[in-house]
Amino acid sequence: MGSVRKASAWLGLVEDNDSDERYYDDEYSEDAETGTGQPWVTDPRVQVASEKAEDTGRRIATVTPDSFRDARGIGELFRDGVPVIVNLTAMDPSDAKRVVDFAAGLTFGLRGSIERVATRVFLLTPAHTQVVNGEAAGRPADGFFNQS
CATH class of the missing domain: 3.30.110.150 (SepF-like protein)
Known part of the structure; x- marks a missing residue:
């Protein structure tokens, strides 16, 4: 496929009939496993x-x-x-x-x-979603780990 045709297919101006044949295999299944029990x-x-x-x-x-x-x-x-x-x-x-x-x-x-x-x-x-800051609000200056 020429570069102009590829660009046209990428932009959606023409149908890309080659892509289905190149990228999909008959033996490929959507829920294929890697053999480790984890999905792809x-x-x-x-x-x-x-x-x-x-x-x-x-x-x-x-x-x-x-x-x-x-x-x-x-x-x-x-x-x-x-x-x-x-x-x-x-x-x-x-x-x-x-x-x-x-x-x-x-x-x-x-x-x-x-x-x-x-x-x-x-x-x-x-x-x-709320992001909670790890610092306690209103914590006294002479808190638990005050080393002074």
Whole structure:
């Protein structure tokens, strides 16, 4: 397939009849197991909690994108109501800035929040999620571990 035809198929202007034959095998099944009892993971950079956590609504995804192309995966997880930890330490600074801008727009549009956890690591939380700070509010200055 020529590059113009590939670009047209990618834009959705023409049907890409070759893609179904190239990417799907008759012996492939959707619920394939790896042999370790774990289901196939589509992207090793995305880690999501177990099915039990999914049933109770306690899932957090961690994503370490390589480029701006991975922003779509972040958006899909966040749109499904999953809090996402985005680790941008492996990215080029210009692409990392684009991902942060995308994440800020995503959280604004879906009424969530974005919080910097560490250098180039961000937590995106949906509207129904509350982040609890580990410091106790109103703790006296001469607290339990005061060494002075």
